[in-house]
Amino acid sequence: MAVSGARSRVLWASDPVWTRGRLVSEPEGSRSAFRRDCDRIIHSTGFRRLKHKTQVFVFHEGDHYRTRLTHTLEVAQIARSIARALGLDEDLSEALALAHDLGHPPFAHAGERALDACMAAFGGFDHNAQSLRVVTRLERRYAAFDGLNLTWETLEGIAKHNGPLTDRDGAVLHGRGGGLPHAIVAHSAVQDLELWSHAGAEAQVAAISDDIAYDVHDLDDGLRARLFTLDELRDLPLVGDVLSEVRALWPDLEEGRIIHEVMRRLITRLVEDVVRESELRAHAAAVRSSYEVRMLGHPLVAFSPAMRTAEAAVKGFLFPHMYRHPRVNRIMDDAQGVIRDLFGHFLANPRDMPSDWHLSDPEPARLARRVTDYIAGMTDRYALDQHARFFDTTPELR
Incomplete structure (x- = not known):
């Protein structure tokens, strides 16, 4: 299924003309409200800092490994592609992709674990909540307000990157440590982001694009770092099939090109699956507005059941072979010590x-x-x- 080319806007897309607005009212000018959100994020200090923040490998491991910035740009590209194919608002999906990691501390998830432990007595630390804090409080660029004064839809998507945070009665959902992060609580006191509902379709696109990007580029970086080999991927669902396909088409191709060809085909398969499954879900639910997307009670943008299983297998492989590899663990243990100190x-x-x-x-x-x-x-x-x-x-x- 091709995903290139423009598609007319669907009824369940977010419309910048009908945005719920900004906390501080501003005239919108010639750009759409969601395009302005993108531009403000790109020009922010927090966005520039992503260039020198770890994705998996610290900055001096090599120039060709992903940083938090290059990861973010890859997420944004995938999100735009999916949004375009589904007829959603590309600018809103891009804004959410660009903002999703603004709250990440140095040294990737090792830094997050260290800060969470340091803040245990004060509610812990969560990088998604910190991203909201960056764009609502910590960026100080404008004369009239703190933060970037982004639209409600963008702030909602940042806060709900992993889905609803509470039930309809305000009870924190299971698995979130018994309380909401401080940044979420503080902002909720001045603006209701409806934490009990799913986010709009564009936010769901940004979230699943994050999964696609880091699944594939972590395989890529792990191979180039020689933490594992191509042959170790042969038994992985989807990945093994694509690898066999590439080797059959080009039996004499050098390994570097094989890796690139496998990774680009994996992204295509994952993106096409999301587009197909999301359209099926939208048709089955007969959604006709972004409000109805939020009220569905389950994600609209998703992998098919078979692809969800294959994608989970990739994560299951990466956890012991990359994220908990002894070489990575040793570096990240030292990094946590730096943050604690x-x-x-x-x-x-x-x-x-x-x-x-x-x-x-x-x-x-x-x-x-x-x-x-x-x-x-x-x-x-x-x-x-x-x-x-x-x-x-x-x-x-x-």
Whole structure:
């Protein structure tokens, strides 16, 4: 099923003309509301910092591995393709793809685990919630407001990247640690993002594009880092089939080209499956508006059952072979130590943070969040530089 080419807008697409608006009213001008959201995210400080934040490998492991920025750009490209094929708003899907990792701390999920443990007494740390905090509080670029003043639909999609956070009565859904992240609670006090419902279709597109991008490019990076081999992928559903197909078509092709051909075909298969399954679901549910998408009670944008099984197998392979590989584990254990050290130091010595991060009221929870905001915004390199400034020994993370 081809996914290229424009398609007329479906009734269940989000319409920038009928956006629920911004917290601070602004004239929209010639660009659509969702296009302005994209542009504001691209020009933000948090977006630029993604260039030097880890995806899986720290920055000096090699120039050709993904960073958090290149991952984000790949997610945005996939999201635009799916949104275009489904007749959804491409700008909104792109905005959500561009914003989804703005809250990631340095050193990937190792940094997140470390900050979550450091903040255990104050509600923990969640990078999705931190992304919302970045775009609503921490970016300070505009004269009239803090944050980027994004549309309701974009903020909703950031908050619900992994689906609804509560039930209709406000009870936090199982598996979220018994409470909502502080950033979500704080913003909900001024703007209701309807945390009990699913997000619109464009947000669901951005979320599933994230899965597609990191599944495929983590396989790619893992192969190039020689954490595993092509032959170890032969028994994986979907991946093994594509690998056999490529080898049959080009039996003498060098390994680098085989890897690239396999990865691009995997992305195509995953994207086409999402488009096909989402259209089937939309037809079966007879959805006629973005509101009805939110009220369905289950995702509209999804993999087919067979593809969901194959995609889960990829994640199941990557967890022990890449994310918990001894080489990666050793580096990430050291990285967590860097984050813990910085948190402890700045909590005890808040004046060692830049002057614009100082607080007149050093109330413990507020100070801990201030320190967390500062550390979460760091790049890998800046975190290591700061560690070397205050500690006698700093790991090389190699």
